Every structure is written in C-alpha cells, then in structure tokens.
Amino acid sequence: MCRVLFGFLLAFFVTGISPVSARDCTRTYIVQPGESLSMIAQAQYDDAALWEKIHADNLDVIGEKPDAVRAGMTLRLGCMGDAPSTNTPMPRDAIKVLTASGFAPFSDRDLPNGGLMTELVDAVMTRAAPAGGHTIHWIEDRAAHLDPLLSNALMDMGFPWPRPDCETAPQTPLCRTVLFSDPVFEALVVLFTDASRPLPYSNESDIAGRTLCRPRGFPTDDLDRPDRRWTSDGVIILIQPDSIDDCLLLVLEGQADAMVMDEFSGQSAVRRLNLTGRITALREHPLSIETLHVVVPRAHPQAQQLVDMVNTALHDMRESGTFHDILEAHLMRFWGEG
Amino acid sequence: MRVPSLFILSCLSVTLAVFPMAASALCNVTYTAQDGDNLSGVAELHYADSARWSWLAAANPDLSASPDSALAQGSQVFIPCTPPDPSGQTAASPDMPKVNVLSIVDFAPFSSRTWPAQGIMAELITAALGAGPAPLRPVTAWAENAADGVSQLADSRGAEIGFPLPRPDCSADEARDACARLLYSDPVIEIPLVLFVRSGGGVTYQDDSDLAGRHLCRPAAYSMASLDTPDRHWISEKVVNLVTPDRPETCFQMLAGGQVDAVMLNALTGATTIAAMNLSEQVTALDKPLAQHTLHVAVPKVHWRATTLIYRINAGLRALRETGEYDRVVGRHMTLLWDRLN
Incomplete structure (x- = not known):
C-alpha cells in the first residue's frame, strides 16, 4: 500500500505533473489513501485553499464534515476558472x-x-x-x-x-x-x-x-x-x-x-x-x-x-x-x- | 524538616536568649582573614560546609587555590552567595537546559539574595531540578514578596517557577484566582507558624481564647490564611487586633516598644530577623505553634511545561530525601542560623 501511495503522491508533489488539465475539467476523481481535501486541492489546482470548493461541490458524498473524506470516495472536480496551468510547478511553493x-x-x-x-x-x-x-x-x-x-x-x-x-x-x-x-x-x-x-x-x-x-x-x-x-x-x-x-x-x-x-x-x-x-x-x-x-x-x-x-x-x-x-x-x- | 524547626524553636525559647550575639555568617560580603584561617575554615564559617572552599577559590583568584594552606592575616576574602558559574566543578553543567525561576528577594533563610546559596529553598530546588528526570539548571530572578511572586507567575511571560510560596486553601474564595492559575508542588519545607513575645512579658498561648483582644503583628505581604479558618475567625470577627506593617523588622520593633503583644511569623524567618536585629534577649518564641505552614513551588498552569516542571521538582525532592541530601542541605542552613543566633 505504501509503495502505491508513494508512487501516487510522488507523481503530484515531486514531479509536479498533474493529470487534470484545464481542458478536461469537471471529471470524477477517486480519493486515494491518506489524502485530504486540501491535499487534493493542492495537487489538482495547485491551491490547497480550494478544498472548500471541492467540499461544497461534493457535500452529498462527503457530508458536512470535510475530514470525513475517505479513500475510495468518488468526487466531482469542477472547473476552477483560475486554475493555473498544470504543467508548470509554482516557482516557490507554499510550505506544506x-x-x-x-x-x-x-x-x-x-x-x-x-x-x-x-x-x-x-x-x-x-x-x-x-x-x-x-x-x-x-x-x-x-x-x-x-x-x-x-x-x-x-x-x-x-x-x-x-x-x-x-x-x-x-x-x-x-x-x-x-x-x-x-x-x-x-x-x-x-x-x-x-x-x-x-x-x-x-x-x-x-x-x-x-x-x-x-x-x-x-x-x-x-x-x-x-x-x-x-x-x-x-x-x-x-x-x-x-x-x-x-x-x-x-x-x-x-x-x-x-x-x-x-x-x-x-x-x-x-x-x-x-x-x-x-x-x-x-x-x-x-x-x-x-x-x-x-x-x-x-x-x-x-x-x-x-x-x-x-x-x-x-x-x-x-x-x-x-x-x-x-x-x-x-x-x-x-x-x-x- | 520538623526536627530542625523544633530545634530552632527550642533554641529561641530556652537557650539562646542567654548567649550574646556573635559574628554572623553572611554572603556577598568581604571577610578579613584572621591568623590561622584557611579557605576551608572560612567556608565552614560562612556556609557551614568546608567543601565550599571552591566557591571562595573561584571568587578570589588572587588567593591560595588550595583549601588548607594558610591565608595571610588581613587577606580580603569575598564570600559569594552563589556557586561559581558552572565551569565543570559543580553538578550543573553549562549544557544543561535552563529554567527561569522566580525567588522571593528577602525571605531569609528560605530565599534571600544575601543568604548562602540564596536560601534553603533555592538550594533545595536547584538540587531537585538537577536530581530529577530531564534535569534543568535554574536562572534566578527576584520577586519582592509572595504576592508579587504570584502575580508575576500568573502573568507568566518570563518566570516559569516561583518559590517559596504558601499553598492557599483552594476552597476559600480569596484563593480562587491563585488556584485557578497555578499548580503547586508537594511541600518542600514544613515550618511552624509561631508567636514571638517579649521575654517575661506575660503573654502565653495554650488555646485561641488566650489571644482574644490582643494586638498581634504580621507583615502585610505574608499569608493571613491561618488566621481565618473554619474554627478560627480572628480577622472576620475581629477577635484580635491585627497590625500589618510592611516588614518583619517593623513588627519586632513594635513588639520591643510595647505597641503589639506578639509577632506571628514562621519560626525560621522570626529567628533570622531577631538575630539580625540583635533582639534575642528581649524576644522569645512560644512553644505552641499557631499552625503548621508548608512552602511550595508554583508553576503557572498555562505554561508550556507546567506539569512536567512540577513532576521534575516532586521527583527530584523524593530523590534528595532518599539519598539524605535533603537533610544535609537543611542541616547546613540550620547550622548557619544557629551560628547567627549565638
């Protein structure tokens, strides 16, 4: 499990490659073990603060409590108008x-x-x-x-x-x-x-x-x-x-x-x-x-x-x-x- | 602690009034060496501990560095109150993490700038913090009195632990604030609260009715909790006439001058003050104590390591008692006090 998770996270954080591009937004996303909404927001939109938007869009799945997100849940990731181009990592990232x-x-x-x-x-x-x-x-x-x-x-x-x-x-x-x-x-x-x-x-x-x-x-x-x-x-x-x-x-x-x-x-x-x-x-x-x-x-x-x-x-x-x-x-x- | 304090009590009431005052042991003073003095003898005189010749050697680098060689007559020997800055020879290593302690400036012999090792409590707490788990080295700041100490602690910006402090009765209204804000250690020292009266003045104390209508003096900064208890309402029902000047010395002046009938102080502070004022012939301590007081260490509850500091002190004190070091420290200070009274 660790190796899987490692590989998964490596893809997002170390290489900065994200599978979601601005064009194929509004897609579904399956939560991986160990992920939180803020982590998903950071990985998908390069902005952890957008977790609230993900939460709001998926209240029916997650429920009122944002930390109730669990591995295997299927979330809808909408288009974020200001989502940055996903292939260029931020030059100076926020400290996570x-x-x-x-x-x-x-x-x-x-x-x-x-x-x-x-x-x-x-x-x-x-x-x-x-x-x-x-x-x-x-x-x-x-x-x-x-x-x-x-x-x-x-x-x-x-x-x-x-x-x-x-x-x-x-x-x-x-x-x-x-x-x-x-x-x-x-x-x-x-x-x-x-x-x-x-x-x-x-x-x-x-x-x-x-x-x-x-x-x-x-x-x-x-x-x-x-x-x-x-x-x-x-x-x-x-x-x-x-x-x-x-x-x-x-x-x-x-x-x-x-x-x-x-x-x-x-x-x-x-x-x-x-x-x-x-x-x-x-x-x-x-x-x-x-x-x-x-x-x-x-x-x-x-x-x-x-x-x-x-x-x-x-x-x-x-x-x-x-x-x-x-x-x-x-x-x-x-x-x-x- | 009960033994040495009773020992002092009996000294006061029976024997000591007979002896004239002799040279006192003091610190932060300069002593002029007499013929035949050596460092270990001077250390014995001022600290009741000849092993502390090393304090003198460190504070007086011009003098002989060996404990037994004779000092030239007339040599000036500075007597420090505190051990030399840790440089390898003391237990406290300079690498040891520090803790900011707040001690009461003028509460001899428990804590005082001018009492060897800065007082019994200071020496015990330093030893306890060094002997307990995760040792710490104290860095001392001073509070004017217990009330100032409690308020500085409650503010808790700098001071981490404070002593010596009485532990209030937390069921009483006036203690609510201190109890809500501070954690207290186990008792570090137990000491009787006694009545000091004029020798031959006729004031006796067998039970509380003997004191009805008397003028009793207690310095304002000291806790009055023992005077108003469930079975003693001296203040609330004005059973006695309480006089509360700022300082113990004022109480004893009023006692000697006949303005009050008795001074209420713990046995050791009373004895120390009497010795310093040269009143041992005029003043006697009564045998029966008014109460037993305990002195504690307090830590602000909102401090980042409040409970672990209290644990360190309690565990360190237990270790000192088991090894006999507690008795050695207290005994040394009792010897000094005895010497001052003689």
Missing part, C-alpha cells in the same frame, strides 16, 4: 505542514483554531513568513504521516511529534527520518486505567504482562527504548486501535489494562466521552516526559533551514508574549473544564 485530528487539545479540526499546537504552528509559520506562504494539511490517516508522507518529503513539515531520545537511540525510525524543532510543549505520559480495576503501578516491574493501548499512528518509542525494552522484549502486549477513544473503550471493556498517552490528550478524551470517574489517570507515576515538536523530513533539501526558521520564529514568539497568549487561551479552556 502536515497534521491530523483526533489529538485534542493539540490538534483537531473541531477545536478553536484547530487546537493548541495547530494555532501555535500556524502563528510560527505566519511570523516566519516563507516566500510562498504555508498551508496546513489535515490528513486524517495518521499512520501515513511518518511513512510515506514525511519519509519522502512529500510534506515539508509535520506536527505535533514527540521526540525520542535520539542521542541514545539514533536508529529509531523517527530520529532517522526527521529533524526536530525546539520543544514547543511538554507533557507527562501517564497510564489511564479503569477506575473499577485499579492497576498497581509504582515502578516499571509492575507493568510486566500487561496489555497497553496506544492508538495507531502515534509513535511508541517511549515504550521501547534502550532502558525500557517493553515491546521488543515482549514485556507488555501493545494494542493499537484507530483512536484515543477506541483505546479508552478497550480499557473499559477489559481488553486493555491501560491506555498510555500524554495526560492532556487522554484527559480531553475522557471528558469528551463523559468517562470522568470511570477512568483514572495515574498522574503520580508518569512513565516519561514527552516533548512535542515540529518535524522536518531529513530528505527535504532545505531541512535544516526549515528547522532554523521554525526555531527562530518560535523563539521570537516566546519573547514577544504571543506564544503565551495562544497557550493561555487553549490551556485555560483545558484546565477550566477540569
């Missing part, structure tokens, strides 16, 4: 920034401004002001983010990504694939358990033989590192359903002993699903400190310049107070709901 929903409070299209990290990264890129601007692409198939989208530099940046300890474990796929910005946010990774089935946990030996849940697409390097070989030594059983919500339901059904997630996204899901009181977060004994970053594919020709650009803008925003203001709006909402 990749994220996905389902990670409240950090990134979710249903949150104000797309969530805490989305608003921060959008502000960082606005401040950095690259020549071609930037576009944020919501591609909800999170499992496709690292490979192929980032590994082949089909996207210029991604967020939010936890940084493994790349100094001690440089062979980690994530470390080999991307460069990390300075940390944007830090959170504790904790166990979320069924309140009616307390999980005794005070040190790592208590975890042996347990079934832990981490949604697919979220890195698991914190569960398998040189000093904690939980998955490679078979210390734990790891299950990876599609979403945080699925993990919590599996915990309540007894199919998992705990969900392992950062405290913020876990707690947000617990509240949204009205599971407060039924799920316990073991905050006293965090498994690790997780730092969240913007990443840039190492395969990108300007990888280091892009990381430097993000870091400079991030630093300036922290100095000016803009960073704090954005964080405050999102985190007061998070804590206020507690």
Whole structure:
C-alpha cells in the first residue's frame, strides 16, 4: 500500500505533473489513501485553499464534515476558472505542514483554531513568513504521516511529534527520518486505567504482562527504548486501535489494562466521552516526559533551514508574549473544564 | 524538616536568649582573614560546609587555590552567595537546559539574595531540578514578596517557577484566582507558624481564647490564611487586633516598644530577623505553634511545561530525601542560623 501511495503522491508533489488539465475539467476523481481535501486541492489546482470548493461541490458524498473524506470516495472536480496551468510547478511553493485530528487539545479540526499546537504552528509559520506562504494539511490517516508522507518529503513539515531520545537511540525510525524543532510543549505520559480495576503501578516491574493501548499512528518509542525494552522484549502486549477513544473503550471493556498517552490528550478524551470517574489517570507515576515538536523530513533539501526558521520564529514568539497568549487561551479552556 | 524547626524553636525559647550575639555568617560580603584561617575554615564559617572552599577559590583568584594552606592575616576574602558559574566543578553543567525561576528577594533563610546559596529553598530546588528526570539548571530572578511572586507567575511571560510560596486553601474564595492559575508542588519545607513575645512579658498561648483582644503583628505581604479558618475567625470577627506593617523588622520593633503583644511569623524567618536585629534577649518564641505552614513551588498552569516542571521538582525532592541530601542541605542552613543566633 505504501509503495502505491508513494508512487501516487510522488507523481503530484515531486514531479509536479498533474493529470487534470484545464481542458478536461469537471471529471470524477477517486480519493486515494491518506489524502485530504486540501491535499487534493493542492495537487489538482495547485491551491490547497480550494478544498472548500471541492467540499461544497461534493457535500452529498462527503457530508458536512470535510475530514470525513475517505479513500475510495468518488468526487466531482469542477472547473476552477483560475486554475493555473498544470504543467508548470509554482516557482516557490507554499510550505506544506502536515497534521491530523483526533489529538485534542493539540490538534483537531473541531477545536478553536484547530487546537493548541495547530494555532501555535500556524502563528510560527505566519511570523516566519516563507516566500510562498504555508498551508496546513489535515490528513486524517495518521499512520501515513511518518511513512510515506514525511519519509519522502512529500510534506515539508509535520506536527505535533514527540521526540525520542535520539542521542541514545539514533536508529529509531523517527530520529532517522526527521529533524526536530525546539520543544514547543511538554507533557507527562501517564497510564489511564479503569477506575473499577485499579492497576498497581509504582515502578516499571509492575507493568510486566500487561496489555497497553496506544492508538495507531502515534509513535511508541517511549515504550521501547534502550532502558525500557517493553515491546521488543515482549514485556507488555501493545494494542493499537484507530483512536484515543477506541483505546479508552478497550480499557473499559477489559481488553486493555491501560491506555498510555500524554495526560492532556487522554484527559480531553475522557471528558469528551463523559468517562470522568470511570477512568483514572495515574498522574503520580508518569512513565516519561514527552516533548512535542515540529518535524522536518531529513530528505527535504532545505531541512535544516526549515528547522532554523521554525526555531527562530518560535523563539521570537516566546519573547514577544504571543506564544503565551495562544497557550493561555487553549490551556485555560483545558484546565477550566477540569 | 520538623526536627530542625523544633530545634530552632527550642533554641529561641530556652537557650539562646542567654548567649550574646556573635559574628554572623553572611554572603556577598568581604571577610578579613584572621591568623590561622584557611579557605576551608572560612567556608565552614560562612556556609557551614568546608567543601565550599571552591566557591571562595573561584571568587578570589588572587588567593591560595588550595583549601588548607594558610591565608595571610588581613587577606580580603569575598564570600559569594552563589556557586561559581558552572565551569565543570559543580553538578550543573553549562549544557544543561535552563529554567527561569522566580525567588522571593528577602525571605531569609528560605530565599534571600544575601543568604548562602540564596536560601534553603533555592538550594533545595536547584538540587531537585538537577536530581530529577530531564534535569534543568535554574536562572534566578527576584520577586519582592509572595504576592508579587504570584502575580508575576500568573502573568507568566518570563518566570516559569516561583518559590517559596504558601499553598492557599483552594476552597476559600480569596484563593480562587491563585488556584485557578497555578499548580503547586508537594511541600518542600514544613515550618511552624509561631508567636514571638517579649521575654517575661506575660503573654502565653495554650488555646485561641488566650489571644482574644490582643494586638498581634504580621507583615502585610505574608499569608493571613491561618488566621481565618473554619474554627478560627480572628480577622472576620475581629477577635484580635491585627497590625500589618510592611516588614518583619517593623513588627519586632513594635513588639520591643510595647505597641503589639506578639509577632506571628514562621519560626525560621522570626529567628533570622531577631538575630539580625540583635533582639534575642528581649524576644522569645512560644512553644505552641499557631499552625503548621508548608512552602511550595508554583508553576503557572498555562505554561508550556507546567506539569512536567512540577513532576521534575516532586521527583527530584523524593530523590534528595532518599539519598539524605535533603537533610544535609537543611542541616547546613540550620547550622548557619544557629551560628547567627549565638
């Protein structure tokens, strides 16, 4: 599947050849795995912002929510009067920034401004002001983010990504694939358990033989590192359903002993699903400190310049107070709901 | 912490009034070497820790660089409050990521610009941040008092963690704002709130009725939460006459001058102030504390690493307690305080 997707995306993004020309517009288009509306708009019309038009033309297929677009859907692509000539790539493209929903409070299209990290990264890129601007692409198939989208530099940046300890474990796929910005946010990774089935946990030996849940697409390097070989030594059983919500339901059904997630996204899901009181977060004994970053594919020709650009803008925003203001709006909402 | 604080209490109420004041240990001062002094002895005198001769050696490059060689009589030795900039010999490495801390400027011996290692809390927090997971090196800024510290933190543009701060009772109305905006660490230090009275002045304290109608002094910047509790309504029902000048020194002047009957302060700040004002013969601490206070570290909730900072401090403090380093740090400062009182 990856090879297919890779070849497909390569055709659009790397070579810039698009199958839709201005003349044979108003045709049907079959959504490929890993694609979002903004990605299709970018590929077909060289303008990600036109996703709204595609959405409006295909409400009957996609429905109200634009992120409900799924592989295999057949969309009608109308003529865009100002669609650029498709055989000449834009000289200076917008920086394509990749994220996905389902990670409240950090990134979710249903949150104000797309969530805490989305608003921060959008502000960082606005401040950095690259020549071609930037576009944020919501591609909800999170499992496709690292490979192929980032590994082949089909996207210029991604967020939010936890940084493994790349100094001690440089062979980690994530470390080999991307460069990390300075940390944007830090959170504790904790166990979320069924309140009616307390999980005794005070040190790592208590975890042996347990079934832990981490949604697919979220890195698991914190569960398998040189000093904690939980998955490679078979210390734990790891299950990876599609979403945080699925993990919590599996915990309540007894199919998992705990969900392992950062405290913020876990707690947000617990509240949204009205599971407060039924799920316990073991905050006293965090498994690790997780730092969240913007990443840039190492395969990108300007990888280091892009990381430097993000870091400079991030630093300036922290100095000016803009960073704090954005964080405050999102985190007061998070804590206020507690 | 309970042991050393009781130790200070008993010092105050029983023995210390007998001793005359002797030379105090201070920092950011210049000490004139006496016959037979060496760096380790001077470090012991000022820091209660002879190993800190290296601080002196770094701050006084013209003097002997060895701990035991005799200093020339009359040599001027600068006594710094803080360790030399990390250059390899201290635990904090210069590569260690930094964290901006906000400490209260004049709250000896917990935090102070002019107390060795900038106070007990400052030394404990620096050690805890170095001993916990993902170590950080503190860079210190100063707040005028606890209220200023809380408001600077709530603004949270620069300061990331603040101390020493009392943890308010979050069920009380007046605490709502601080509780909504700040996360608090586990207690770093537990310290009794005691009454300081004139020696032989006849004021006693067995239960709260003994204080009805008395004039009690507490500096305005200190928390009044212990004076109005579910079973104590000293302020709301005006049971006592509360006097709230700006500074602890003013309270003690009013006590010595007979304008108030007692000063309410935590045992260590009280003892330190009495020592600095040379009042140890006129003032006594009463044995029975009014309350137990705890001092904490606070972090703004909206900070980008609020929960991980609190975790680092709590985990670091646990590690310091397990290794005995916590007791060594507190013991060293208690020795300094004892020396000041003697």
